[in-house]
Amino acid sequence: MINYIIRRLLIMPVLVAGISVVIFGMLSLLTPYERAALYVTDIPKRQGAIESIIEKYGLDDPIPVQYWHWMVGQKDEDTGEISGGVLRGDLGWSKVGKSTVAEVIGRRLPASAELALWSALPLIGLSIWMGIRAAVNHNKFVDQVLRVAAIAGWSIPTFVFGLLLLLFFYSRLDWFPPGRLSIEMSQVVLSDSFVQYTKMHTIDSLLNLRFDIFKDAIRHLVLPVVTLSVVSWAFLLRVTRSSMLDTLRQDYITTARSKGLPEGKVVGRHAVPNGLIPVITVGGLTLISLFNGVVITETIFNIKGIGSFMAQAAASLDVVSVLGITMFSSLVLIVGNLVVDVLYGVVDPRIRLD
Amino acid sequence: MTLGYVLKKLIKNPLAVAGLILLLAFVILAIWAPVFAPVPENSRDPYMIPRDGFSSIPVPPTEEHIFGTTEGQYDIFYGIVWGTRTAFRIGVVITLFTTMIGIIIGSFAAYYGGWLDELLMRITEIFQAFPFLLTAITLTSVLQAVYGRGEGNFLIYSAKLLAFLTFGSSIFENINPIQLSIITGMISIIMFGWMTIARVTRGNILAVKNFEYSLAARTIGAKNLRILFRHLMPNAIFPVLVIASMNIGSYVLTFAALSFLGLGAQVGYADWGQMISFARNWIPSLAEYSHIVVYPGVAILLFVLAWNLVGDALRDILDPRLRGSR
Numbered sequence: 001m002i003n004y005i006i007r008r009l010l011i012m013p014v015l016v017a018g019i020s021v022v023i024f025g026m027l028s029l030l031t032p033y034e035r036a037a038l039y040v041t042d043i044p045k046r047q048g049a050i051e052s053i054i055e056k057y058g059l060d061d062p063i064p065v066q067y068w069h070w071m072v073g074q075k076d077e078d079t080g081e082i083s084g085g086v087l088r089g090d091l092g093w094s095k096v097g098k099s100t101v102a103e104v105i106g107r108r109l110p111a112s113a114e115l116a117l118w119s120a121l122p123l124i125g126l127s128i129w130m131g132i133r134a135a136v137n138h139n140k141f142v143d144q145v146l147r148v149a150a151i152a153g154w155s156i157p158t159f160v161f162g163l164l165l166l167l168f169f170y171s172r173l174d175w176f177p178p179g180r181l182s183i184e185m186s187q188v189v190l191s192d193s194f195v196q197y198t199k200m201h202t203i204d205s206l207l208n209l210r211f212d213i214f215k216d217a218i219r220h221l222v223l224p225v226v227t228l229s230v231v232s233w234a235f236l237l238r239v240t241r242s243s244m245l246d247t248l249r250q251d252y253i254t255t256a257r258s259k260g261l262p263e264g265k266v267v268g269r270h271a272v273p274n275g276l277i278p279v280i281t282v283g284g285l286t287l288i289s290l291f292n293g294v295v296i297t298e299t300i301f302n303i304k305g306i307g308s309f310m311a312q313a314a315a316s317l318d319v320v321s322v323l324g325i326t327m328f329s330s331l332v333l334i335v336g337n338l339v340v341d342v343l344y345g346v347v348d349p350r351i352r353l354d
Numbered sequence: 355m356t357l358g359y360v361l362k363k364l365i366k367n368p369l370a371v372a373g374l375i376l377l378l379a380f381v382i383l384a385i386w387a388p389v390f391a392p393v394p395e396n397s398r399d400p401y402m403i404p405r406d407g408f409s410s411i412p413v414p415p416t417e418e419h420i421f422g423t424t425e426g427q428y429d430i431f432y433g434i435v436w437g438t439r440t441a442f443r444i445g446v447v448i449t450l451f452t453t454m455i456g457i458i459i460g461s462f463a464a465y466y467g468g469w470l471d472e473l474l475m476r477i478t479e480i481f482q483a484f485p486f487l488l489t490a491i492t493l494t495s496v497l498q499a500v501y502g503r504g505e506g507n508f509l510i511y512s513a514k515l516l517a518f519l520t521f522g523s524s525i526f527e528n529i530n531p532i533q534l535s536i537i538t539g540m541i542s543i544i545m546f547g548w549m550t551i552a553r554v555t556r557g558n559i560l561a562v563k564n565f566e567y568s569l570a571a572r573t574i575g576a577k578n579l580r581i582l583f584r585h586l587m588p589n590a591i592f593p594v595l596v597i598a599s600m601n602i603g604s605y606v607l608t609f610a611a612l613s614f615l616g617l618g619a620q621v622g623y624a625d626w627g628q629m630i631s632f633a634r635n636w637i638p639s640l641a642e643y644s645h646i647v648v649y650p651g652v653a654i655l656l657f658v659l660a661w662n663l664v665g666d667a668l669r670d671i672l673d674p675r676l677r678g679s680r
Contacts, residue, residue: 014476015479015480015483018476018477018479018480018483019480019483019484022480022481022484023492026492026493026496027496029496029497029500029509030496030499030500031503034499034503147369147666148369151369151659151662151663151666152655152659154662155603155607155655155658155659155661155662156655156658156659157607157610157611157614157627157651157654157655157658158611159610159611159614159627159630160630160647160651160654160655163630163633163637163640163647163651164647164648164651166637166640167640167641167644167647167648168641170637170638170640171637171638171639171640171641171642172641178637288485288486291485291487291488292485292486292487292488295487295488295491295615296487296611296614296615299615299634300634300637302637310488310491311491311615313495314491314492314494314495314615314617315615315616315617317495317498317499318495319492319495319496319499322491322492322495322496323492325488326484326485326488326489326492329485329488330483330484330485333483333484333485334483337483
């Protein structure tokens with residue numbers, strides 16, 4: 001087991017290095033002038049201002065040198081201070097966010113994390129339960145209905161689904177508004193009497209014992225959570241179903257049945273624990289689709305999280321912000337995948353022994 | 355397994371038949387687009403949706419505009435009909451390239467094995483570690499800056515090649531900026547969309563690599579590339595091609611998302627995602643202007659659904675573990 005975890009850990013730096021090379025490769029498609037322009041906020045008044053920026057940040061150095069500076073930072077020759085460096089947590093200056101990319105991420109992460117958290121938990125439970133139902137009733141009515149529903153959920157674009165939800169439940173019925181909180185509630189949240197521990201409103205409101213705020217936050221979360229979950233729900237359902245179908249055909253299931261065990265026990269005790277093992281492996285893919293969905297969902301529902309910032313930065317061609325956020329989310333994904341791999345090894349001895 | 359066998363299985367599955375009928379309807383709509391939605395006489399480019407005035411308020415369906423107009427008075431029906439062509443063009447060309455890249459990388463990795471396999475699979479893994487849409491957004495915004503300066507380099511030539519394949523435009527002239535922004539989105543999707551095909555190809559080539567006929571070919575002194583392309587490919591590639599062709603739906607979906615975020619097709623182009631992006635400005639009053647979401651939204655949904663219905667059935671047919679079980 002230890003060996004297995006070490007092996008997974010050793011792959012991580014390779015992946016991080018590879019990802020950083022690809023991201024830097026995209027950045028180096030821009031000329032030194034274009035990259036210098038990303039640091040300038042208004043028209044330079046002095047001649048040679050751009051050139052001095054290029055000079056200062058070494059934007060016309062050879063590409064490998066620049067990559068090194070970008071990754072580990074650059075030493076200022078006069079003061080001896082080291083500045084920049086992705087590995088030191090400096091992802092650059094965001095023109096759209098008007099602060100460093102790292103600060104923007106810190107500021108906007110709680111909203112995205114809250115959304116993803118609320119999406120992931122019910123999503124996993126519901127899709128696994130439905131997948132098991134479909135497999136147990138293979139080719140019967142339930143299976144066919146769930147199959148069509150899953151294909152439809154898999155086919156509907158996130159933005160169309162989100163807009164349709166808003167059309168009915170906000171514009172027509174006014175049940176679930178967009179945004180994160182209503183105006184009165186957000187004033188309470190920003191006031192001094194309300195302590196923001198995590199900046200996730202649902203958790204903070206409980207910690208502050210303000211159940212009215214909790215209710216309001218949930219009311220704003222319902223639609224985005226459903227929108228974000230629908231694609232992953234369809235995906236997980238299909239994986240659970242096919243993995244369960246595979247398991248139900250194994251010899252030990254036949255053995256269990258021929259021993260005279262009731263069908264419920266055969267499925268619940270013998271099939272489900274084994275059938276769910278492959279489902280864990282697609283956890284990483286689910287994480288990816290949540291990341292993708294966050295961009296669209298936050299944009300539609302006007303949630304000020306990382307995803308909507310990404311869309312905003314891309315629309316104004318703020319390349320530094322966009323690359324920084326991609327770098328950050330790839331790192332999160334790698335760590336997420338590592339956790340998934342280790343979990344897989346824990347539950348399935350066949351994996352860690354090979 | 356032959357095409358005939360697959361087709362015979364396919365038409366026994368009612369869901370797949372529904373998908374095939376939908377696809378046929380879209381093909382008809384695309385081929386006879388000028389009949390369903392005639393191009394106005396003064397139009398310079400049939401793919402630019404004609405406008406009926408410049409008012410910024412959407413108009414619900416009327417007799418003249420049966421699906422209504424969006425903000426800026428773009429005719430929604432016209433956009434949907436011609437958008438079918440856009441969807442097919444974009445989807446087919448992206449699929450062509452991702453499949454080609456995937457097959458080359460996957461088959462070389464499987465056939466040569468060793469360090470090359472290790473290297474290619476690590477690269478595949480790195481590309482898979484990216485959050486796809488985020489990276490596509492990134493690359494699109496970088497490429498838009500690169501193409502903005504219009505210098506002759508490798509990227510411009512590949513854009514010209516794509517423009518030639520997608521729109522039939524000349525390779526020797528500059529790309530029209532409207533097409534260029536679409537090409538930019540396509541390149542991003544191609545760059546980050548080939549990995550699954552590479553993996554499936556690798557698996558299939560590995561499965562046939564050590565069969566007798568491959569060893570026999572080697573014994574009589576056939577060259578590596580000849581064994582790979584003449585003996586192994588024909589036996590391993592069929593399922594890959596079928597599954598890859600079903601990716602068209604998901605590529606169209608991704609492109610629509612890019613367009614929706616304002617990074618794919620330009621305003622006014624007959625593209626479904628672009629048409630829906632207008633709806634972002636009308637969220638509080640969507641109930642009143644539901645036509646600006648519903649019609650183009652249903653078009654995308656049905657298009658992708660059609661591919662997925664067929665694809666889902668095909669996957670079951672081609673998956674050897676499920677064969678004979680029903």
